Amino acid sequence: MPFNAYEFRAQLQGDGARPNLFEVQLTFPTSVNPGAANRKLTFMCKTASMPGMTIGHVPLFYFGREVKLAGNRTFPEWTLSVINDEDFSVRNGFEKWMNGMNRVVTNVRDQWAGNSLGYSTTALVNQFSKTGEIIKTYTFTGMFPVDMSQIDLDWGSNDTIEEFSVTLAYQYFTATAKDGTVIV
Numbered sequence: 001m002p003f004n005a006y007e008f009r010a011q012l013q014g015d016g017a018r019p020n021l022f023e024v025q026l027t028f029p030t031s032v033n034p035g036a037a038n039r040k041l042t043f044m045c046k047t048a049s050m051p052g053m054t055i056g057h058v059p060l061f062y063f064g065r066e067v068k069l070a071g072n073r074t075f076p077e078w079t080l081s082v083i084n085d086e087d088f089s090v091r092n093g094f095e096k097w098m099n100g101m102n103r104v105v106t107n108v109r110d111q112w113a114g115n116s117l118g119y120s121t122t123a124l125v126n127q128f129s130k131t132g133e134i135i136k137t138y139t140f141t142g143m144f145p146v147d148m149s150q151i152d153l154d155w156g157s158n159d160t161i162e163e164f165s166v167t168l169a170y171q172y173f174t175a176t177a178k179d180g181t182v183i184v
Contacts, residue, residue, distance in 0.1 A: 014129055021130065024048050024080060026123040026143070028093045031112030032100060037093030044090050046163065047081035048125050050138055051173050053184075077146065077167050084151060084162035094148050094166055101144065120144045123168070135178040142171030 024045040028034035056071030082090055100110040101119050113119035120142045127136040147167040175183040 017127060017135070018130065021128040022048060023126050023128070024123065025126070027121050028097055029100075029112065029119060029121055031110070031118065032093060032096045034093035034096070035089055036087075037089045041082065041090050041093075044083045044085065045080050046083050049078065050125065050127070050136070051078060051140075052076060075170060075172055077169050078140065078143075079165055079167045081163055081165050084164060091148075091151075091164060094145055098145050098148065116142060116144075120171075123170075133178065137176045139174045139176070140168075140170040141173065143168050144170075 023042050026041055027038055054074050054076065056074060058069045058071045060067045060069060084091055097119070100113045102109060109119075121144070123140045123143050125138045125140075126134045129135045145166050146169045147165075149165040151162050151164050173184075177183055
């Protein structure tokens with residue numbers, strides 16, 4: 001019977017996963033000298049996402065009919081929304097990181113960022129259950145920032161805290177279940 005509320009509740013494990021029970025762990029490259037930014041980002045990251053997946057397709061025509069074949073996987077960019085506090089440590093960390101990849105004035109790369117191993121890092125997003133255990137982890141490999149938003153300033157904005165977003169590119173991700181099984 002499709003309208004059985006008890007059966008629906010029985011299928012909904014743990015009353016459903018909640019989007020507010022997450023943390024992001026991102027390690028800035030050590031050459032950036034991020035100070036407190038590594039630890040602080042875990043607390044200041046207001047929004048993130050679990051990554052989506054896209055597999056392209058290759059159209060092939062046979063006798064006038066389109067036949068679709070599986071193509072390559074692509075990995076869309078990942079965006080974080082960050083709360084800014086008065087020490088600016090997280091924003092400063094991202095600014096130093098991006099500046100090391102391409103200097104604002106001289107248009108050159110720092111020695112430490114000479115190749116992708118120097119400027120890319122690994123990040124995690126953990127999803128928690130309502131009891132506090134990690135039930136899913138996504139690990140992003142080869143991650144680096146490609147865009148950081150402006151922070152709007154306004155004399156009329158009272159009782160608000162500054163926020164900014166950072167968009168990061170990455171090479172690939174893996175997903176791990178709570179029992180440690182790698183899903184992708």
